[in-house]
Amino acid sequence: MSELHDQNAAARWTPGGGSAQISCFFKQDANVTGDRIKELLYNLDNALTEASIEADEEGAVKINYCYSTIGTVSLSAGTRTVTLPAIGCGGDFFTFHPVQLVSGSFFSDDMLMQDAVILDENSAWQLFGGNNIAGQTVYIDSVPHFVAGVVRSETGHLAEAAGLNGSMVYLTFDSMSRYGTGFRTGTMSEEGTGSESASMQTLELLMPEPVKGFAKQLVTEKMGVSAESMIVVDNSRRFSYPSLYAVATSFGTRSMQPSQTAYPYWENLARGWEDVLALCFVFQIVFLAAAVILLTEMIVNGYRHKKWTAAGLYESSRIFVYDLQARRKAYKEKWKYF
Numbered sequence: 001m002s003e004l005h006d007q008n009a010a011a012r013w014t015p016g017g018g019s020a021q022i023s024c025f026f027k028q029d030a031n032v033t034g035d036r037i038k039e040l041l042y043n044l045d046n047a048l049t050e051a052s053i054e055a056d057e058e059g060a061v062k063i064n065y066c067y068s069t070i071g072t073v074s075l076s077a078g079t080r081t082v083t084l085p086a087i088g089c090g091g092d093f094f095t096f097h098p099v100q101l102v103s104g105s106f107f108s109d110d111m112l113m114q115d116a117v118i119l120d121e122n123s124a125w126q127l128f129g130g131n132n133i134a135g136q137t138v139y140i141d142s143v144p145h146f147v148a149g150v151v152r153s154e155t156g157h158l159a160e161a162a163g164l165n166g167s168m169v170y171l172t173f174d175s176m177s178r179y180g181t182g183f184r185t186g187t188m189s190e191e192g193t194g195s196e197s198a199s200m201q202t203l204e205l206l207m208p209e210p211v212k213g214f215a216k217q218l219v220t221e222k223m224g225v226s227a228e229s230m231i232v233v234d235n236s237r238r239f240s241y242p243s244l245y246a247v248a249t250s251f252g253t254r255s256m257q258p259s260q261t262a263y264p265y266w267e268n269l270a271r272g273w274e275d276v277l278a279l280c281f282v283f284q285i286v287f288l289a290a291a292v293i294l295l296t297e298m299i300v301n302g303y304r305h306k307k308w309t310a311a312g313l314y315e316s317s318r319i320f321v322y323d324l325q326a327r328r329k330a331y332k333e334k335w336k337y338f
Helices: 009-013 034-050 121-128 157-161 173-179 214-222 241-249 265-304 310-335
Strands: 019-026 064-077 080-091 101-104 116-120 137-140 143-151 169-172 202-208 230-234
Touching: 009 019, 009 202, 019 214, 034 064, 034 202, 034 214, 064 121, 064 169, 064 173, 080 121, 080 173, 116 121, 121 143, 143 173, 157 265, 169 173, 202 214, 214 230, 241 265
Parallel strands: 080 169, 116 143
Antiparallel strands: 019 202, 019 230, 064 080, 064 137, 064 202, 101 143, 116 169, 137 143
């Protein structure tokens, strides 16, 4: 579905095709930290090199990625203090999730100071009473952060059910690690938790896909996390008919989460649309089957009550062809002197 921009990063990264978007969702006991991601990227790059897969252009990256964790954070501006749902993100997050800017700009992973936040319209109004607030200061645990931008608040039944039923704040993974709640691993020091105390909840990758299923299999093998502690999703073809068939056949159990993996709002939204499209797929199959049965019945009934014979059809077709040839010959005779 082209409307779900979070699921179409591969098409934007390589418009001509040939790449895949892979999402990994981790349980807290997976303990996926920055060092684990660096090791994964190194192993993936080596595996691609061994498979003679290089970047399309000189200087281009073979693998693009982002990571995130979900939690809450308390922000203050003036006399107002609110505790809001938050996404702590790193890597090229806003390439994967191009939320719509109302004002300001996105922040990047290479900022010298990891002190930027992005508010949605709801949280901007709660704290400042307006949307044109880029450059304003908010305080997180008494530490100043600047507002890089404000993004559009998503609406709709599925969006609200997916977790977008209120406000949302985006901040750097480092700030989320230090001042917010979320997945944790290790112990807290007296100075603060530090970036290594935060465990990533979601990792997303864009990488070459020379053969169907290649990228998902490679990531699963190189991730170094047990199958019980993560769920790997190939977003590139999740809305194809075979994928929707798999969703339809597991309709009763797919909503269960025995792995206790918490999905971010964009994955919840995609899963909601998978259910809707799987239901439409089932209806398509039912209607197609009904049409085939009806057509078959009409043909059988027509044959049973036929008033024609094979010899009669042959004779009629022969006469038709003879008549057509005669007309063509007469037409040529009429206009041959002009």
